[in-house]
Each structure stands twice: as C-alpha cells, then as structure tokens.
Amino acid sequence: MVLEFDANLLSVLVGSHSVIDLPGLHLKSKQQAFDFIKAYGFDLSLDEDRAKIKYIYRRALVFLIQTLGFEESKIPDAIKDLDQTQNIENVLLWASQTSLIGNTQDLDLASTPSRELQKWSCAILRVMHAFVHAENDLFHFYSEEVQKQILTPFEEHVVSGGDKGRFYLRHPNDGINEKSIELCGFEVKPYKTSVSSVLKLLAKHDVHMMSLYDKIGVRFVTQTLTDAFRVLQYLINHNILSLAHIMSGQTSNNLFPVDLFIKMAGDFAPTKWKELSAQEIDQFLLIAKKEYMANPNHTLFPKENIFSSPDYEFMKFVTRKLIKISGSGFQFFYPFEVQIMTQNGYKSSFQGSAEHGQYKKRQISAAKKRVFPEL
Numbered sequence: 001m002v003l004e005f006d007a008n009l010l011s012v013l014v015g016s017h018s019v020i021d022l023p024g025l026h027l028k029s030k031q032q033a034f035d036f037i038k039a040y041g042f043d044l045s046l047d048e049d050r051a052k053i054k055y056i057y058r059r060a061l062v063f064l065i066q067t068l069g070f071e072e073s074k075i076p077d078a079i080k081d082l083d084q085t086q087n088i089e090n091v092l093l094w095a096s097q098t099s100l101i102g103n104t105q106d107l108d109l110a111s112t113p114s115r116e117l118q119k120w121s122c123a124i125l126r127v128m129h130a131f132v133h134a135e136n137d138l139f140h141f142y143s144e145e146v147q148k149q150i151l152t153p154f155e156e157h158v159v160s161g162g163d164k165g166r167f168y169l170r171h172p173n174d175g176i177n178e179k180s181i182e183l184c185g186f187e188v189k190p191y192k193t194s195v196s197s198v199l200k201l202l203a204k205h206d207v208h209m210m211s212l213y214d215k216i217g218v219r220f221v222t223q224t225l226t227d228a229f230r231v232l233q234y235l236i237n238h239n240i241l242s243l244a245h246i247m248s249g250q251t252s253n254n255l256f257p258v259d260l261f262i263k264m265a266g267d268f269a270p271t272k273w274k275e276l277s278a279q280e281i282d283q284f285l286l287i288a289k290k291e292y293m294a295n296p297n298h299t300l301f302p303k304e305n306i307f308s309s310p311d312y313e314f315m316k317f318v319t320r321k322l323i324k325i326s327g328s329g330f331q332f333f334y335p336f337e338v339q340i341m342t343q344n345g346y347k348s349s350f351q352g353s354a355e356h357g358q359y360k361k362r363q364i365s366a367a368k369k370r371v372f373p374e375l
Helices: 007-013 030-040 047-067 088-095 114-134 138-157 194-203 225-237 258-267 270-275 278-293 343-348 356-371
Strands: 158-160 167-169 181-189 217-222 315-325 330-342
Touching (some): 030 088, 047 088, 047 114, 047 194, 114 194, 114 356, 138 158, 138 181, 138 315, 138 330, 181 225, 181 343, 194 356, 217 225, 217 343, 225 258, 225 330, 258 278, 330 343
Parallel strands (some): 217 330
Antiparallel strands (some): 158 167, 167 181, 181 217, 315 330
C-alpha cells in the first residue's frame, strides 16, 4: 500500500482552505489538465466550451489590469498571448510549478522564469474561477424576473409625498396618515455586476457565490431611530416579505440594540411618546445607547465586514423570495438584502472612512493580495 497524500488537496476537501488560496496545482500532463477541466464543468473536446474558456480568460486578463491595477508590462507575454493561452491546458500546467521542470523548452517559454510564470498563471486562474461562478448564478439568467418579483412589493408601498426627496411607506390603498412612515429616502441598490461580484468573491475569504446575498437589495433612510424600527415592523405586518425566509446568520445591526429599544418602548407608554418630538425621542435613545454600550457585556450584532468603517451605522438583514418563472414551472429561492439607516448615518456614509470609494479601495487591495499572495 502506497501512502502518498497531497496536503493542499486535503486542506481544501476537509480543511478550511479555499481552492483560490492554493499555492499551485498538481497536474503533470496535458491529459491530466484536460480531465481536471472536464471535472470542473467544461469539456474541451467541444468547440463551444473551449470558446467559453477563452472568453472567460479574456475577462480575467482585463480584470487584472483594469480593476486590480496590475501593470500590463509586468505580466509575462505568455500569459497575454491569447493564441497560446487558448490552449488552457498550458495555463494549468504552468500553474503546476513542478510540471514546468524540463518542459519550458517544449512550450517555447524558456525566456520566462518558471516561478514567475507559475505565479501569474495561478493569478489569472483565480480570477477565472470567480468569473465562472459569478456568471453562472441564477440572477445572471433571470435578472429581469428576479428584480421584478423582489422589488415590486416594496415599490407599491413606497410613494412620493410630493415634497422633494420625501417618501412615505404606507399601504397603497390608504392615503398618507398617522400610520404612514415618512422616509428621507428609498433606494434600490444597483445590482452587482459580474465585475463587482468577482471583486467581492476574491476579497473576502469566506465568500463564495452561494453566499453572495447582496446582488440585489433595497435601502430605507428614516428620519429617526424610532422610524427605523417602525419600518422593520411594517415590512412584516404588511407581508412585503416573509418572516419565515429571513436568514438569521446574515443579520447585522450596529445602529441600536434591539433589546434596549424594546425595553424603552415599553417604558414609554404610547401617550408619552406622543408628548415628545422625534428629536427628543432620539436624544433619549442615544443617551440610553451610550450607557448600555458602556457595559462590556452588552454588544450589538454587526456581521463582520473588514472593509466597512465602524462609522457606517445601519441595520441589515437578508431574506429570500420564491421566484417563479412564468410558463416554465421553474422556481427557485433568491436572496436579497434590506438595509435601514437614519438620515444622520446616511450622510456620514459619504464622508471620511465610511465613504464608498474608500470601501472599494480596501476591497481592491485585499483582492490583489489574494490573487497575487506575494504582494
């Protein structure tokens, strides 16, 4: 009995590593590379699949240069030569450093140091892997149906109040009344393009396509903390979304502690709430939050995001919608994100470290290091 084990393979299969983080592949021949790609999902004996691989390769090369900012002049010519790399088996062999020993002359690559070629081959394969997953998501094929079925219930309940920038959350059959919730804003988050999805997949080690839940989402901006909680309750009470489909592990809240809000809402009888202005209520809530957070045993529940600023305060949860494709009998659950923040938090998101451009810079930096660990 021969006991030969590949530590890298086992670390992915039953360890905690992602295939993206492997230092290289383990292939030793073109036939092994061909079989590896077939198991991955592409049959290179089919012109259609080979053309898809070439298309993905082009996108990955452009991504390395235009999105991650690698200098084109530093990428080996062999990697940029699409005539040579359309034979993707070569790239997989180059990514398997051991297979380059004695083979660079056969591949007409003697002028390129084998280690340098191996690093860039791994880099472009990592990006290709992310693109394959990003562009085989159900949203990629049914984006119109997904958007329509998820967003329509929200849009039916959010109406303009006539004032510039003012919206109201209220039942479509009712006029604007005391039960209506005045909003400072309602936004449909621009859905993530393939490039945005690939960037996130590469930047965060714990993210894969099946856990990329914010491809589509909505954001409510409220005047007060109290209204933020009113929005939460409204969405469930009016069946705009189903409580049963909330994905609890994806909830994030660094805006205000839920248990403290419930306690304070109980302490203040409804009649007392009415005696105070919205600004006075918020002042009471913020003072209580400061005292609450002074206790080391008290915490909020932010879902860790190493790229977000702690100044970015919001409540967020992920839920799912059963999407039904008309006339086909085909249906599937698709996740989406709901985010709620106050107008003060919304304004601060455009300033300093919480500004979205800074978030993107941190994300790009992390993706570059993951694609090219030597950085």
